[in-house]
Amino acid sequence: MPRPSRESYGDQKPPYSYISLTAMAIWSSPERMLPLSEIYRFIMDRFPYYRRNTQRWQNSLRHNLSFNDCFVKVPRRPDRPGKGAYWTLHPQAFDMFENGSLLRRRKRFKLQKGEKDNLNAELAALASFNRAFLARQAGAPPPPPLPTAGLYTPPMCPQLSPEPAEIPEVASVTILPRERPRRAFTIDALLEPEPPRSSPSPPSPMLPIPVHMPRLELMASPYVVAAQRYQAELLQAVHALRPCYLPPPPLPVA
């Protein structure tokens, strides 16, 4: 059976739920996170059906983003102003779909109360860090250009092939075992120098999970990695402003 092409649904409604469509969009992006407008654009580009009645389905999609724990809202980094936050997938939500099929979910992804509280605390700390950074910047001369002024690429985030694989397609995705964030998301913790890295630990076993997605390797926690990375960049800038008060910037996460 030939695999259906990207546009094969034509003006017909594709058989994917909004959750699936949103997951596809997020997955297709190099950073594994997108602002709402980009999610809309992805869906409209690939599925002509959604070029009509935009108000209706976009309302539904926003409802899904807010309602489902599988989507995580990441505050924008302060040097990337714009409307709305970035949306990403919760790393534990990757096996939501039965047999990896995007056509049907295995079960609703629901975080435990404590997990949700922790996540919210992390993200709130991140947001307040951003506010503190902007406030500091407002009262000081602008910092030197940040090292990665262009496209932001999380270090552990592998790139898709330049032309993203057709979506959906059967592929094997490897999920790295969840690991603890190296730093807590508190201002104090972020202002501490990064602890020395121990010798590399032996590779952990991979957990192969078949899903209908482009081939890629997923890190444990995209938003955590992304957030840590940009906080490191911000700290470099802050350090340049107040060199006598702050510890040296963390080592580049290469």
Added chain:
DNA sequence: AGATGTTTAGCCTAAT
């Protein structure tokens, strides 16, 4: 003002 985000509610369908 318009875009974005949150929440509640009701209806439908499929699975259990």
Added chain:
DNA sequence: ATTAGGCTAAACATCT
């Protein structure tokens, strides 16, 4: 019959 997932509408809040 009950439950869960999905879709839609709508009211409201917040942000740019």
